[in-house]
Amino acid sequence: MDRxxxxxxxxxxxxxPLDARPFLKIANKLNITEQKVxxxxxxxxxxxxxxxxxxxxxxxxxxYTSLLCAARVPEDRIYEVAEFISSYKGVTxxxxxxxxxxxxxxxxxxxxxxxxxxLQDIKVNTGIxxxxxxxxxxxxxxxxxxxxxx
Amino acid sequence: xxxxxxxxxxxxxxEDIPIVPEPYKKIAEELGxxxxxxxxxxxxxxxxxxxRRFGAILNHKNVGFNAxxxxxxxxxxxxxxxxxxxxxxxxxxxxCYRRPVCDDWPYNIFTMIHGQTKNICEDIVQKISxxxxxxxxxxxxxxxxxxxxxxxxxxx
Numbered sequence: 385m386d387r388x389x390x391x392x393x394x395x396x397x398x399x400x401p402l403d404a405r406p407f408l409k410i411a412n413k414l415n416i417t418e419q420k421v422x423x424x425x426x427x428x429x430x431x432x433x434x435x436x437x438x439x440x441x442x443x444x445x446x447x448y449t450s451l452l453c454a455a456r457v458p459e460d461r462i463y464e465v466a467e468f469i470s471s472y473k474g475v476t477x478x479x480x481x482x483x484x485x486x487x488x489x490x491x492x493x494x495x496x497x498x499x500x501x502x503l504q505d506i507k508v509n510t511g512i513x514x515x516x517x518x519x520x521x522x523x524x525x526x527x528x529x530x531x532x533x534x
Numbered sequence: 535x536x537x538x539x540x541x542x543x544x545x546x547x548x549e550d551i552p553i554v555p556e557p558y559k560k561i562a563e564e565l566g567x568x569x570x571x572x573x574x575x576x577x578x579x580x581x582x583x584x585x586r587r588f589g590a591i592l593n594h595k596n597v598g599f600n601a602x603x604x605x606x607x608x609x610x611x612x613x614x615x616x617x618x619x620x621x622x623x624x625x626x627x628x629x630c631y632r633r634p635v636c637d638d639w640p641y642n643i644f645t646m647i648h649g650q651t652k653n654i655c656e657d658i659v660q661k662i663s664x665x666x667x668x669x670x671x672x673x674x675x676x677x678x679x680x681x682x683x684x685x686x687x688x689x690x
Contacts, residue, residue: 385597393592400589402573405555418555425553432596436684439547439576439585446536446544446584446687452633452644470681473689478681481604481674485639488604488674492685516639522614524630525622530592530599530648 385433388416390532392424396437397529443492450492451499454485455506456514462486465510472502485516539567541688543575547585548687591684599648601675603655605662606641608670614643617666621645626658641672 385393391414401409407425408418428434443450457465462480469489470478478489493499507513536544542565551557562572579585594602609617614632621643622630629646645662649655652675659673 393590393597396590397592398589402558402576402588404558404569404573406557407553407555422553422555429553432593435591435593436550437553437590438549438551438588439544439579440587440591441544441548441685441687442583442586443685443687445582448685448687454639466678466680473686475681476683476685478679479602479676480678480680481676483672483674487680489681514638516636518633518639518644520631520633522618522632524618524632525627526586526629528591528594528628528646528648529587530594530597531625532597 385532388414388420389424389428389433392421393428393433393530393532396425396434400437448492448494449496449499450490450520452488452490452518452520453503454483454516454518455487455489455512456485457487457510457512459486461510461512465506465512468510469506472505474498474502485514539565540575543572544579545688547576547579547588548684594648595679598650601647601649601652601655603647603649603652603659604674604676605645605647605655605659606672606674607643607645607666607668608641609643609666609668613666617668618643620665621662624658624662626654640670 395410403409407421411418411421466478466487469475474491474493476490476492480486481488491499491502503515546561552560554560558572559569562569576588580588618630621627626647626649627645628648631644632642633644635642647655647658
């Protein structure tokens with residue numbers, strides 16, 4: 385990745401302009417043209433570096449509840465159970481991890497009842513009973529920004 | 535309380551903004567409001583913490599952050615504040631939470647580290663362990679990513 389692309393990636397993560405012409409603002413900062421910024425961002429999206437540009441919301445402030453769960457699944461059933469979990473629209477993250485609790489997922493819903501029902505669904509449909517529920521008691525930091533170094 | 539206009543704005547702003555010279559103007563037109571009102575709302579949501587961040591979300595794997603480690607720590611109750619302060623001081627620590635423990639799960643502090651390599655992650659874990667004197671921890675790497683998406687609110 386060239387220097388300009390890295391500079392753009394750093395800028396648009398941390399200080400994306402809330403201005404009528406955001407790409408022009410970025411361009412002026414980097415001493416390039418607005419069109420060059422737009423082309424570079426389109427290219428970075430096409431290449432899969434940028435997932436999305438927009439707002440990242442605090443689910444609890446929107447009245448939603450989030451829950452981290454960890455399921456203990458027999459090795460030979462991981463894919464099948466993970467697929468069932470991923471198919472639920474409120475599941476945003478789902479990973480296999482190296483632990484006896486080997487499937488880790490986050491579910492966000494409008495109510496705790498809906499989450500309870502979903503966990504019950506997993507148990508009924510897959511027979512997996514051992515699921516840890518690990519709600520955040522305190523949040524000390526959330527800042528997933530990746531500094532691109534030259 | 536969120537108004538129905540607030541909810542319409544959230545539905546738009548949680549998507550991918552158009553990469554055109556005046557993206558906010560385009561979104562505002564779709565919502566039937568002025569660009570200024572839209573920008574003021576986004577700023578208001580940010581100030582209230584409803585929007586955590588406005589900007590690009592990267593595919594961390596594609597940009598070279600290949601190691602995604604969830605590190606879980608057993609921290610004594612009375613040291614939580616002091617030790618999590620040390621943890622969140624590291625730029626590579628993107629998330630830090632306290633979560634409940636149970637018989638099967640003794641770790642109360644969860645940190646996410648995104649590093650270019652496992653070695654980088656492990657160096658940071660080592661440093662935190664030395665600074666905090668917490669020796670009881672466990673590194674859970676992601677072996678496979680089944681799903682990673684942005685939550686879509688107010689879809690019904």
